[in-house]
Amino acid sequence: xxxxxxxxxxxRGTMIRHRLRRAAGLVLCLFSLLTGPLDAAGAATESSHLxxxxxxxxxxxxxxxxxxxxxxxxxxxxxxxxxxxxxxIQVVVLIQSFEMKDKMTIRxxxxxxxxxxxxxxxxxxxxxxVCLVAGEQVEIxxxxxxxxxxxxxxxxxxxxxxxxxxxxxxxxxxQSFRKWAPRLTELARAA
Numbered sequence: 001x002x003x004x005x006x007x008x009x010x011x012r013g014t015m016i017r018h019r020l021r022r023a024a025g026l027v028l029c030l031f032s033l034l035t036g037p038l039d040a041a042g043a044a045t046e047s048s049h050l051x052x053x054x055x056x057x058x059x060x061x062x063x064x065x066x067x068x069x070x071x072x073x074x075x076x077x078x079x080x081x082x083x084x085x086x087x088x089i090q091v092v093v094l095i096q097s098f099e100m101k102d103k104m105t106i107r108x109x110x111x112x113x114x115x116x117x118x119x120x121x122x123x124x125x126x127x128x129x130v131c132l133v134a135g136e137q138v139e140i141x142x143x144x145x146x147x148x149x150x151x152x153x154x155x156x157x158x159x160x161x162x163x164x165x166x167x168x169x170x171x172x173x174x175q176s177f178r179k180w181a182p183r184l185t186e187l188a189r190a191a
Contacts, residue, residue, distance in 0.1 A: 049147070050138045052154035057104050057133045059161045060093045063168075071096045076160040085119060088112070091157050101134040106157065108144075 065072045072095040079087030090109040095102050106129040111121035127144030145153060 049150040049154045050140075052151075052158050053104070053129075053131055053140075054133065054136070054138050056093065056106070056154065056158050056161055057095065057102065057138070059158070059165060060104075061095055061102070063165065074161075074164075076157065076164050078156045078160045088121075089156075090123075091160060093157075093161075101132050103130065104133055105130050108153070108157075 060074050061072055063072065063074055072093075074093050076091045076093070077084040077087035078089035078091055081087060088111050090111055092107045092109075094105045094107075096105075097103075108127050108129070109123050110125045112124045114120040114122055129143045129145065129150075130141045132139045132141060143150065
């Protein structure tokens with residue numbers, strides 16, 4: 001037997017082991033690829049409401065407190081109509097700062113019309129969602145909602161917050177225009 005030459009039977013066994021190792025590696029790689037996105041998707045759906053809560057916190061906190069308050073309290077209405085009186089869900093967001101954390105309480109009240117054609121709505125059901133926000137971390141302390149319902153609820157609340165901010169910016173723009181309109185009219189007449 002010459003040095004460096006492998007007998008056909010030994011070569012065949014080595015070749016089979018080598019192929020089995022490669023196949024096992026390929027199976028493990030495919031398994032990790034298939035299960036990886038499922039875990040990421042599960043984590044993404046679980047944390048999508050947390051990401052939404054973080055955005056709500058940032059948007060509402062940016063609006064700032066009312067003069068004289070040391071907390072932020074804002075009220076929003078969720079619904080399809082542009083007129084708040086026609087919306088069925090009232091949302092109150094309260095943000096209180098404690099040391100390094102903010103406590104955000106979201107109170108959601110389902111409203112129902114007193115009678116058909118009436119502009120008066122009465123509170124039917126109220127649920128709270130309380131969470132702590134510390135930097136980029138959001139932790140839900142208590143919730144009156146199931147995790148499945150939180151995703152759509154948080155999305156609707158975020159939309160209502162952004163719509164209200166947009167309306168408030170337009171109102172500020174109109175106020176500043178009304179403030180400068182007489183002066184602009186004078187300048188136009190003088191020119």
